[in-house]
Amino acid sequence: xxxxxxxxxxxxxxxxxxxxxxxxxxxxxxxxxxxxxxxxxxxxxxxxxxxxxxxxxxxxxxxxxxxxxxxxxxxxxxxxxxxxxxxxxxxxxxxxxxxxxxxxxxxxxxxxx
Amino acid sequence: xxxxxxxxxxxxxxxxxxxxxxxxxxxxxxxxxxxxxxxxxxxxxxxxxxxxxxxxxxxxxxxxxxxxxxxxxxxxxxxxxxxxxxxxxxxxxxxxxxxxxxxxxxxxxxxx
Numbered sequence: 261x262x263x264x265x266x267x268x269x270x271x272x273x274x275x276x277x278x279x280x281x282x283x284x285x286x287x288x289x290x291x292x293x294x295x296x297x298x299x300x301x302x303x304x305x306x307x308x309x310x311x312x313x314x315x316x317x318x319x320x321x322x323x324x325x326x327x328x329x330x331x332x333x334x335x336x337x338x339x340x341x342x343x344x345x346x347x348x349x350x351x352x353x354x355x356x357x358x359x360x361x362x363x364x365x366x367x368x369x370x371x372x373x
Numbered sequence: 374x375x376x377x378x379x380x381x382x383x384x385x386x387x388x389x390x391x392x393x394x395x396x397x398x399x400x401x402x403x404x405x406x407x408x409x410x411x412x413x414x415x416x417x418x419x420x421x422x423x424x425x426x427x428x429x430x431x432x433x434x435x436x437x438x439x440x441x442x443x444x445x446x447x448x449x450x451x452x453x454x455x456x457x458x459x460x461x462x463x464x465x466x467x468x469x470x471x472x473x474x475x476x477x478x479x480x481x482x483x484x485x
Contacts, residue, residue, distance in 0.1 A: 261432070292471050303377075303463055303476035311471055349416070351474075358421065358429050359470040360406060365415035 262287045262354050266364035273340055274372050281335040281367045283350035288328045291353040294361060295324050295335050298347045307348075308335070340371045375400045377477040379464050384482045392451040394480050396464030404467045405447035406474070407431075407439065409460040416463065422447055454484045 263286040273279050285293070292311050296304040308317045308324040310333070316325040323336040333350055347368045351361035380395035398405065406421040408431075418431030420439040428439050436458060440448045447466075451458055464477045 294474060296474075296476075301479075301481075303478045304465075304474075306473035306475065309471070309473050351416075353470070357418075358423075360418050360421050360429075360431060361474060362418070363408075363416040365413070 262290070262352055262357060262362040264350060264352055264362050264364040266348075266350060266367050268367060269365065270368040270370075272370040272372060275340060275342060277340050277371075278336070278338050279340055279369075281337070281348050281350075281369070283333040283335070283364055285331050285333070285352045285362075287352075287354055287356075288331050289354055290328065291355060291359055293324075293326055293333050293350060293352045295322075295333075296349045296351065298349060298366070304349065337369075340369075342371050342373050345369055345371050375402075375466070375475040377464055377466055377475050379462075379477040379480050381480050382478065384480055386451075386454050386482065386484050388455060388484060390451075390454045390484075392454050392482070392484075394449040394451075394462055394464075394482070396447045396449070396466075396477060397445050398447075398466040398475070399445065400466070400468065400475075401444065402466040402468045402475075403444075404469070405441065406465045406467075407437075407447065407449045408463045408465065409433070410463055410479075411460050419449065456484050458482065459484045 321338040347366040349366040351363040
């Protein structure tokens, strides 16, 4: 079974900093990898999806990279803002899990003004 | 925008009751999923479905069943609710295997 790990579990940064969130996975034969944001008490919002054939995806201030050989993905957030405060989760899918996503436990991000 | 609607935001049930959690999506998505989310354990997959009347077990199907009679609706059933099923339940849908997953806002179920 695909295991997904996110480090650190929590992170606090001052506004304006660039930051990197890390995600690692055990099975490099992934189908795709997705990054999500979750605000307290809410569902998850899809941020970026990287296909197995891709190396990175960008949306605004967010950039996600994928390195299958090392089993790692990173989410880069440029010029962080207090509104970026949330929990960020990564998830990977494999054919042997029926293509359903296996989630990490998330990184809780606090951006202070 | 894709909308995934879960019928109840909060639900309180008694041990032994049969509980139905409903989820409806409005984008004609093929794939639908039920997860539960618990502190320290993250999101765990309960069941998923790739088509009407089809279902696949996820990682923790014990104590649950599902129904997908129509493409837009995926129901999670707790046959006999127990206190260890107190959790946040999240429904999600996607159009294809390589499409983003869209989540509802969740149902926080408390079993007393």
